[in-house]
Amino acid sequence: MSRYPTLRSCGYELDRTIGTGGFGKVKLATHTLTGEKVAIKIMDKTKLGKDLPRVKLEISALKNLSHPNICKLYQVIETESHCYVVMEYCSGGELFDHIVEKSRLSEMESRMFFRQIISAVSYLHDSGYAHRDLKPENVLLDREQNLKIIDFGLCAKPQGGMDSLLLTSCGSPTYAAPELIQGVKYHGSEVDIWSMGVILYALLCGCLPFESDNIDELFKKILRGKYIEPGWLSSGSKRLLRRMLCVDPLKRIRISELINDPWVRLGFGCPPSTKTHDIDRCKDMECLEAISHHFEIDKEIIWSRLSKWKYDCETATYLLLLNKKKNGSPLVLKKKEVPNQ
Ligand SMILES: O=C(Nc1ccc2c(c1)CCNCC2)c1ccc(-c2cn[nH]c2)cc1OCc1ccccc1
Numbered sequence: 546m547s548r549y550p551t552l553r554s555c556g557y558e559l560d561r562t563i564g565t566g567g568f569g570k571v572k573l574a575t576h577t578l579t580g581e582k583v584a585i586k587i588m589d590k591t592k593l594g595k596d597l598p599r600v601k602l603e604i605s606a607l608k609n610l611s612h613p614n615i616c617k618l619y620q621v622i623e624t625e626s627h628c629y630v631v632m633e634y635c636s637g638g639e640l641f642d643h644i645v646e647k648s649r650l651s652e653m654e655s656r657m658f659f660r661q662i663i664s665a666v667s668y669l670h671d672s673g674y675a676h677r678d679l680k681p682e683n684v685l686l687d688r689e690q691n692l693k694i695i696d697f698g699l700c701a702k703p704q705g706g707m708d709s710l711l712l713t714s715c716g717s718p719t720y721a722a723p724e725l726i727q728g729v730k731y732h733g734s735e736v737d738i739w740s741m742g743v744i745l746y747a748l749l750c751g752c753l754p755f756e757s758d759n760i761d762e763l764f765k766k767i768l769r770g771k772y773i774e775p776g777w778l779s780s781g782s783k784r785l786l787r788r789m790l791c792v793d794p795l796k797r798i799r800i801s802e803l804i805n806d807p808w809v810r811l812g813f814g815c816p817p818s819t820k821t822h823d824i825d826r827c828k829d830m831e832c833l834e835a836i837s838h839h840f841e842i843d844k845e846i847i848w849s850r851l852s853k854w855k856y857d858c859e860t861a862t863y864l865l866l867l868n869k870k871k872n873g874s875p876l877v878l879k880k881k882e883v884p885n886q
Pocket of ligand 1: 563564565566571573583584586616632633634635636637638639682685695696
């Protein structure tokens with residue numbers, strides 16, 4: 546008997562566990578109706594304690610965000626004891642493991658990944674959010690090596706907009722900006738730029754710019770902002786890293802400059818895409834037709850419910866059908882097996 550009967554009754558067949566963290570675990574699963582694979586974050590609410598607000602924050606942020614490089618939310622299922630968050634399947638695993646596997650990436654491969662991060666973070670900031678915990682472990686890859694940012698449990702949506710200051714010291718020290726670890730007021734967008742600089746360094750160098758087993762030593766290194774520039778770095782890479790890993794947030798490169806930086810545009814001739822029209826929020830008649838046919842309900846009635854974006858089983862089915870369409874798979878919904886009498 547499945548340990549999570551709720552998920553089975555909500556139309557998911559669970560597979561193995563692929564990640565565990567402070568929040569709980571992540572299991573692979575298949576959405577029965579569409580046959581699409583998903584990742585389900587399973588959290589025991591009774592054990593979350595102080596982390597419960599982080600989970601709520603991540604869910605509310607993900608409900609407002611729709612971008613090709615941000616891990617998609619499909620459905621949220623809550624019971625008395627558990628919270629299940631059904632997410633996009635990212636079978637390429639962590640960017641971190643990809644870097645370790647190749648020891649370091651070429652400048653062009655680094656640029657290919659880094660442009661996707663710029664695209665996602667630019668969209669995130671334009672939507673009024675700061676991630677505040679950007680690190681290679683929070684960047685996954687899908688099977689086509691498209692990059693997906695995860696874990697918005699520390700993101701912030703400053704009340705007064707992105708120009709207002711934050712104070713909470715959070716995130717992983719290794720990737721945290723000087724002003725964040727100093728406990729002074731900071732701009733969320735500026736700390737994200739610093740963390741992106743640490744990620745770019747990891748991509749190009751295969752190691753981290755600031756490391757120490759001793760937290761005080763680590764803080765000193767970050768506050769000094771001095772790091773090794775390996776001989777293989779091009780002058781363009783070195784210049785960009787210096788502009789991102791700039792201790793003074795006022796002198797640090799801004800996302801608007803980053804988008805148009807010559808290193809970022811090299812070989813592409815254009816800046817990374819910044820605007821994303823919410824393809825997932827568009828009314829797709831083929832997907833609506835497939836759902837309408839399967840449930841024998843009028844398309845307009847289905848759309849009137851879907852357009853409330855409740856992230857329930859109907860939202861999941863619609864978004865996963867959009868996925869199937871994007872992958873060129875037939876838009877067929879599986880008939881529910883009638884248990885043998
Ligand atoms: O689909 C996900 N992961 C995933 C799926 C398939 C495979 C692998 C990995 C690699 C291992 N070999 C098998 C293939 C996957 C999707 C979303 C999320 C997720 C979204 N918000 N939070 C977590 C987590 C996921 O992962 C587990 C994990 C990966 C890195 C840190 C922590 C957990």
